Amino acid sequence: MAQTRSSQEKDIYRPEPATLAKVQPVTEMESFFELRLDSGKELGHMPGQFVEVSVAGIGEAPFGVSSSPTRQGSFHLLLRRVGNVSSALHRLKAGDKVGIRGPFGKPFPVDDAMKGQDILFISGGIGLVPVRSVIQYVFDHRRDYGAVTILFGTKSPADRLFVDETDEWKRQPDTVYLESVDRADASWKGNVGVITTLMPKITIDPVRTVAVICGPPIMYKFVLMELNKMGVPSERSYVSLERHMKCGVGKCGHCQINGLYACQDGPVFRYSDLIPVREAFR
Amino acid sequence: MGVVTVDLKMLNVWVEGLIRGGRVFGVQAKNNRFQFAPLLMAANLRLDYDVTVIPPKKYMQPAREDLLTFEGAAGFETCLDQEPFILIGVHPYDVAAIAQMDAVFSGDNVDVHYMTRRKQATVVACDVQAASANVFAGCMGTATVDKGFDILLTRVGDHYVVDSRTHKGEVILGNLVKAPKADAVSLARREQVWEDNRKYLRKHELRMAPETLPTLLEASCDHPVWEEKSQRCFSCGSCNMVCPTCYCFDVRDDVRWDLKGGARVRDWDGCMLRDFATVAGGHNFRKNRADRYRHRYYRKGKYMPAKIGHISCVGCGRCISACVTKIANPVEVYNRLLEVR
Numbered sequence: 001m002a003q004t005r006s007s008q009e010k011d012i013y014r015p016e017p018a019t020l021a022k023v024q025p026v027t028e029m030e031s032f033f034e035l036r037l038d039s040g041k042e043l044g045h046m047p048g049q050f051v052e053v054s055v056a057g058i059g060e061a062p063f064g065v066s067s068s069p070t071r072q073g074s075f076h077l078l079l080r081r082v083g084n085v086s087s088a089l090h091r092l093k094a095g096d097k098v099g100i101r102g103p104f105g106k107p108f109p110v111d112d113a114m115k116g117q118d119i120l121f122i123s124g125g126i127g128l129v130p131v132r133s134v135i136q137y138v139f140d141h142r143r144d145y146g147a148v149t150i151l152f153g154t155k156s157p158a159d160r161l162f163v164d165e166t167d168e169w170k171r172q173p174d175t176v177y178l179e180s181v182d183r184a185d186a187s188w189k190g191n192v193g194v195i196t197t198l199m200p201k202i203t204i205d206p207v208r209t210v211a212v213i214c215g216p217p218i219m220y221k222f223v224l225m226e227l228n229k230m231g232v233p234s235e236r237s238y239v240s241l242e243r244h245m246k247c248g249v250g251k252c253g254h255c256q257i258n259g260l261y262a263c264q265d266g267p268v269f270r271y272s273d274l275i276p277v278r279e280a281f282r
Numbered sequence: 283m284g285v286v287t288v289d290l291k292m293l294n295v296w297v298e299g300l301i302r303g304g305r306v307f308g309v310q311a312k313n314n315r316f317q318f319a320p321l322l323m324a325a326n327l328r329l330d331y332d333v334t335v336i337p338p339k340k341y342m343q344p345a346r347e348d349l350l351t352f353e354g355a356a357g358f359e360t361c362l363d364q365e366p367f368i369l370i371g372v373h374p375y376d377v378a379a380i381a382q383m384d385a386v387f388s389g390d391n392v393d394v395h396y397m398t399r400r401k402q403a404t405v406v407a408c409d410v411q412a413a414s415a416n417v418f419a420g421c422m423g424t425a426t427v428d429k430g431f432d433i434l435l436t437r438v439g440d441h442y443v444v445d446s447r448t449h450k451g452e453v454i455l456g457n458l459v460k461a462p463k464a465d466a467v468s469l470a471r472r473e474q475v476w477e478d479n480r481k482y483l484r485k486h487e488l489r490m491a492p493e494t495l496p497t498l499l500e501a502s503c504d505h506p507v508w509e510e511k512s513q514r515c516f517s518c519g520s521c522n523m524v525c526p527t528c529y530c531f532d533v534r535d536d537v538r539w540d541l542k543g544g545a546r547v548r549d550w551d552g553c554m555l556r557d558f559a560t561v562a563g564g565h566n567f568r569k570n571r572a573d574r575y576r577h578r579y580y581r582k583g584k585y586m587p588a589k590i591g592h593i594s595c596v597g598c599g600r601c602i603s604a605c606v607t608k609i610a611n612p613v614e615v616y617n618r619l620l621e622v623r
């Protein structure tokens with residue numbers, strides 16, 4: 001068959017070149033990546049959106065953007081080494097090239113439903129990655145939001161992410177930051193237990209609070225039950241769901257959650273919209 | 283745009299002309315079944331076929347296609363297949379399926395790979411002359427079509443009515459424009475073919491109007507049929523592969539022998555395959571067979587109508603024939619939903 005090449009035609013599957021500005025191991029399994037588009041343009045995302053990252057010869061995979069668009073000049077990812085693409089990315093170093101498509105998907109409603117509200121962030125493990133984008137956004141527009149509460153849970157102290165930055169978060173005005181680990185080690189003086197054990201320790205005004213939740217699939221059910229007990233309405237809770245987002249543009253079918261497409265209708269969903277959606281929390 | 287009648291000999295000559303002029307794919311016999319394949323001589327064309335094993339979607343979305351090429355670490359380039367081609371013998375239900383795929387790939391984010399091929403395609407449809415063992419297009423409103431093709435061929439007795447509806451159709455009509463205009467008798471006989479096909483292409487009888495499916499499914503999440511049928515599902519994905527409205531795909535990189543470059547390739551994928559919804563790290567968001575099985579029927583009967591406004595089943599019956607354990611009959615599944623659980 002005659003194959004012709006064309007760079008002119010707009011192709012939703014063609015990544016644009018980007019360069020790794022920084023690669024830094026964070027934990028045994030995770031590394032931090034700073035990227036710049038070779039075009040010199042900003043990524044143009046909103047907190048909660050994701051990009052498809054390509055390593056030529058290996059493939060492409062979706063990752064939530066971890067930095068806020070308020071911090072210009074580059075954008076951040078933090079990846080766990082679990083798939084082909086994330087493993088290949090871990091072998092790269094500053095200066096290496098990757099491909100980027102996106103940003104895709106619905107962001108957290110930072111400029112509408114969240115504005116003027118108290119914000120409760122609940123994240124488990126690498127769920128903190130996309131949530132960090134929202135946290136930075138909120139701190140960069142601090143006066144637009146009320147009290148901020150951040151809960152972060154990991155398996156062990158060594159799995160904690162953005163450790164320097166979370167120290168800064170603690171010092172922000174009108175902000176509470178609490179963390180917990182499932183299993184402590186000798187050095188750990190903090191809370192031990194799953195993330196929901198932090199929830200009774202906080203005081204929030206449930207009708208003024210918007211909850212931002214991201215974590216492993218198992219976490220949602222328990223966190224949402226707890227939020228319900230605390231009186232936070234499901235209309236005010238937002239979750240970011242992981243799915244197999246192959247194309248990011250509503251075509252490949254892999255990301256479907258019943259009739260919803262995680263890549264277009266999500267990955268951020270209002271919890272109340274998901275209550276009738278059976279495949280949402282699995 | 284005229285409607286003409288041609289005899290079999292003239293039709294043959296016309297097809298020979300098309301073959302000399304460019305890429306032509308037509309229905310041909312293979313063993314004792316039929317397939318769309320490159321047509322090398324008019325005599326091989328079998329317009330009297332019942333159904334092809336694989337639908338003609340393979341010419342717009344091939345089972346494997348290069349989306350991009352890359353050299354080194356970046357620099358992805360788009361690959362497009364821009365050579366015109368003619369498809370001869372597409373049955374009405376497949377015409378309807380192609381129209382659905384067009385809606386999918388042209389909707390919001392335009393898929394330039396599919397659309398480039400689609401624009402190069404001239405579709406010569408042909409009314410069904412022999413009902414296949416499992417066709418139920420009559421129940422789905424797709425036993426006949428009045429759009430979505432460039433030319434429609436209908437056999438009436440010992441000649442064909444040739445109906446060209448588009449500019450593309452006119453272009454390939456060639457000498458046939460000089461053929462005699464279809465007279466009232468031929469047109470009436472064609473009407474009869476349509477009426478018969480609507481009536482008889484019903485080897486299975488759907489006991490509801492297709493438009494009511496979304497509402498029926500809405501209330502059927504917990505129906506026992508999903509568990510019952512899927513117990514015998516091998517998760518082989520055959521029903522997906524032969525379906526003219528299944529278009530889900532996987533994308534992967536194929537590295538060239540010198541390891542310096544390669545292609546980003548798109549392959550057909552299927553929601554019935556076990557790992558369709560598995561993410562990196564191994565979590566499978568649809569790990570139960572029954573959930574995957576239900577997903578397919580929901581997608582056809584509820585999710586796709588919400589996306590493109592049509593039930594994504596055209597009644598070709600290919601899934602019924604392809605399923606080894608005989609659990610993939612959509613009519614049986616949907617009818618069963620009408621029964622009280």
Ligand code: FES
Nearest residue numbers: 248251252253263
């Ligand atoms: S990721 Fe392909 S449809 Fe959503």
